[in-house]
Amino acid sequence: MKEVKLVFVGFGTVAQGCAKHLASHKKELERDYSFQFKVVAITDTVKGSILNSDQGINLPDALRVSQSGAKLDAGELKGKTGLSTIETIRDTDAEIVIEATWTNLKDAEPGLTHLVTAIENGKDVATSNKGPIALAYKRLTELAKSKGRQLRFESTVMSGTPIFNMHEFALQAAKITALKGILNGTSNYVLTEMTAGKNYNEVLKRAQELGYAEVDPSGDVEAYDPTAKITILTNALMNANVNYHDVERQGITNITPDDINIAAKESKRIKLIASASKDAKGKWAVSCKPTQLPSTDILAHVDGVMNALKISMDVQPDVTIIGPGAGGDSAGYGLLSDVLTIHRLRNLNAR
Amino acid sequence: MKEVKLVFVGFGTVAQGCAKHLASHKKELERDYSFQFKVVAITDTVKGSILNSDQGINLPDALRVSQSGAKLDAGELKGKTGLSTIETIRDTDAEIVIEATWTNLKDAEPGLTHLVTAIENGKDVATSNKGPIALAYKRLTELAKSKGRQLRFESTVMSGTPIFNMHEFALQAAKITALKGILNGTSNYVLTEMTAGKNYNEVLKRAQELGYAEVDPSGDVEAYDPTAKITILTNALMNANVNYHDVERQGITNITPDDINIAAKESKRIKLIASASKDAKGKWAVSCKPTQLPSTDILAHVDGVMNALKISMDVQPDVTIIGPGAGGDSAGYGLLSDVLTIHRLRNLNAR
Numbered sequence: 001m002k003e004v005k006l007v008f009v010g011f012g013t014v015a016q017g018c019a020k021h022l023a024s025h026k027k028e029l030e031r032d033y034s035f036q037f038k039v040v041a042i043t044d045t046v047k048g049s050i051l052n053s054d055q056g057i058n059l060p061d062a063l064r065v066s067q068s069g070a071k072l073d074a075g076e077l078k079g080k081t082g083l084s085t086i087e088t089i090r091d092t093d094a095e096i097v098i099e100a101t102w103t104n105l106k107d108a109e110p111g112l113t114h115l116v117t118a119i120e121n122g123k124d125v126a127t128s129n130k131g132p133i134a135l136a137y138k139r140l141t142e143l144a145k146s147k148g149r150q151l152r153f154e155s156t157v158m159s160g161t162p163i164f165n166m167h168e169f170a171l172q173a174a175k176i177t178a179l180k181g182i183l184n185g186t187s188n189y190v191l192t193e194m195t196a197g198k199n200y201n202e203v204l205k206r207a208q209e210l211g212y213a214e215v216d217p218s219g220d221v222e223a224y225d226p227t228a229k230i231t232i233l234t235n236a237l238m239n240a241n242v243n244y245h246d247v248e249r250q251g252i253t254n255i256t257p258d259d260i261n262i263a264a265k266e267s268k269r270i271k272l273i274a275s276a277s278k279d280a281k282g283k284w285a286v287s288c289k290p291t292q293l294p295s296t297d298i299l300a301h302v303d304g305v306m307n308a309l310k311i312s313m314d315v316q317p318d319v320t321i322i323g324p325g326a327g328g329d330s331a332g333y334g335l336l337s338d339v340l341t342i343h344r345l346r347n348l349n350a351r
Numbered sequence: 352m353k354e355v356k357l358v359f360v361g362f363g364t365v366a367q368g369c370a371k372h373l374a375s376h377k378k379e380l381e382r383d384y385s386f387q388f389k390v391v392a393i394t395d396t397v398k399g400s401i402l403n404s405d406q407g408i409n410l411p412d413a414l415r416v417s418q419s420g421a422k423l424d425a426g427e428l429k430g431k432t433g434l435s436t437i438e439t440i441r442d443t444d445a446e447i448v449i450e451a452t453w454t455n456l457k458d459a460e461p462g463l464t465h466l467v468t469a470i471e472n473g474k475d476v477a478t479s480n481k482g483p484i485a486l487a488y489k490r491l492t493e494l495a496k497s498k499g500r501q502l503r504f505e506s507t508v509m510s511g512t513p514i515f516n517m518h519e520f521a522l523q524a525a526k527i528t529a530l531k532g533i534l535n536g537t538s539n540y541v542l543t544e545m546t547a548g549k550n551y552n553e554v555l556k557r558a559q560e561l562g563y564a565e566v567d568p569s570g571d572v573e574a575y576d577p578t579a580k581i582t583i584l585t586n587a588l589m590n591a592n593v594n595y596h597d598v599e600r601q602g603i604t605n606i607t608p609d610d611i612n613i614a615a616k617e618s619k620r621i622k623l624i625a626s627a628s629k630d631a632k633g634k635w636a637v638s639c640k641p642t643q644l645p646s647t648d649i650l651a652h653v654d655g656v657m658n659a660l661k662i663s664m665d666v667q668p669d670v671t672i673i674g675p676g677a678g679g680d681s682a683g684y685g686l687l688s689d690v691l692t693i694h695r696l697r698n699l700n701a702r
Binding site for chain 2: 021025028029032033159160161162165166168169170171172173174175296298300301302303315316317318319320321322323324327329330333336337340341344
């Protein structure tokens with residue numbers, strides 16, 4: 001069994017979640033998927049970089065060092081230090097790059113350059129980074145195709161809840177005609193708590209304490225994050241070429257207790273709904289905005305930090321999937337799932 | 352592009368649903384999956400059998416004949432007639448057998464013999480028949496493995512809502528720790544309507560008029576059908592060897608309006624819940640019985656003929672999938688999805 005060489009680009013919560021799953025499922029991955037791996041490099045802007053192609057890097061050690069707050073290049077882990085991220089991607093003999101740096105919805109950097117460099121250097125990529133996939137989907141998928149490489153991004157939408165792998169392998173040949181979902185856990189938590197009678201500022205503060213919301217919560221409550229996600233979904237599942245900046249976006253900051261009460265009197269719930277469809281003339285309608293849902297809509301009952309996506313298609317009635325939308329364990333699992341898909345397809349192709 | 356030869360065993364609503372999708376998606380299947388097919392035989396206990404390996408059987412013609420009420424061997428379709436089902440399976444050069452005969456939960460026949468004959472004769476199988484998979488899962492999967500053949504059964508549980516393909520390709524390496532679902536549309540419809548104030552007999556009559564319930568509704572309301580489904584799920588998703596006859600089963604026939612009202616007073620809903628888990632000592636707890644759900648459980652809001660399955664796993668919080676649980680379009684899509692998976696894996700293996 002040949003060892004597959006992996007490199008982690010970015011080693012925050014999500015990458016560590018993936019590393020944890022890889023380490024704890026080592027035996028099963030070998031037994032069930034003939035997948036034996038060696039992590040040859042880890043690089044992180046804050047934690048430094050370490051490269052060791054010969055011996056590989058022991059994942060439990062790297063996780064322990066990282067969680068202790070020490071830097072990866074501080075000496076405990078053996079290997080070459082001081083390489084830049086780009087040098088690490090370019091110079092390793094890794095077959096798969098796991099890219100889990102932060103999302104930037106302005107120009108997608110530095111993630112975009114990481115992905116392009118990886119693919120141009122013949123590596124397959126699993127990424128949890130929404131920026132490049134939301135802003136440069138067409139460019140990246142065409143580049144990957146021209147280089148015969150895989151670009152996978154399960155965890156960019158609904159973290160480890162399977163969407164893209166489900167679409168590709170379990171909803172095959174179905175033509176997706178519409179999408180409707182709750183794609184941001186923080187704003188859904190805020191709306192759920194407001195429906196229970198709490199006020200916006202109080203709930204947002206609590207969300208920040210719980211770690212659901214950032215210090216600057218605008219990505220969530222102004223709906224930049226779920227707007228990026230519906231852009232990705234529309235392009236990847238409906239074969240579109242929608243521009244993130246063209247998607248109608250409205251956050252939840254103007255929702256008042258009155259709005260919620262008025263809706264409740266008609267047995268309706270206000271949810272931040274991302275949706276996509278194409279009208280009869282072929283024009284795309286893609287948006288993310290607060291929407292009143294009747295209680296007969298299952299999405300009205302998806303509460304707290306959960307995410308959900310209702311998929312309409314030509315071959316059968318709607319299928320809805322509900323699951324986690326964030327968190328290191330879940331997003332880390334999405335990355336692992338991508339790595340395994342890459343491995344399985346590589347292996348089958350190589351026979 | 353080599354034509355893949357298919358044979359339909361059983362040509363009722365579900366098989367016709369699959370045939371319809373195959374015919375209407377012909378171009379896309381060729382373009383996107385390099386899948387070109389020829390139906391070389393159709394056999395049905397009621398409609399007769401027709402075999403034509405050279406020219407193949409035109410699917411739209413077969414559908415039209417079948418829907419007109421005429422028999423397949425009445426003369427309009429050209430080919431050899433009079434073969435038994437077993438002869439058809441054995442004597443065709445079909446690569447894939449689509450088995451869609453009726454479910455028999457007593458001894459799984461004649462479906463079981465169809466599947467065994469197909470696999471022993473070197474054919475891959477897609478089946479919508481719950482009987483053989485619920486009663487003889489271990490025997491069939493071991494036979495398929497020993498012959499290097501694929502046995503796929505997506506549509507046996509939640510029809511075309513992806514469960515088994517999702518588990519295999521999109522929840523890979525996740526260890527499933529518990530299952531909990533609504534797996535029978537008819538009984539869920541009856542309970543939903545009873546919750547809205549109608550009485551059992553009135554609702555059952557309406558369900559029969561709508562075609563949701565059989566003239567003998569015991570398979571649904573006595574929970575034989577969802578019990579077979581949770582047996583299949585437990586064995587296939589949790590690597591168990593649970594016997595269908597050992598699963599605790601309780602139908603909905605004893606549920607009274609009082610039961611529903613008492614539950615409603617505590618904001619609870621009564622649902623026919625199928626579930627599976629293993630206790631700390633490794634003992635399986637698998638059952639299908641009416642259960643009170645709090646309104647915080649998303650399954651409490653799955654109404655009408657919809658089905659749902661909540662999947663618990665080691666790597667991340669629960670994922671729930673909600674979708675159709677019956678109908679020719681949906682179950683027929685499940686068969687098509689299986690046929691495509693068979694084709695994709697055969698193709699990749701053959702490279």
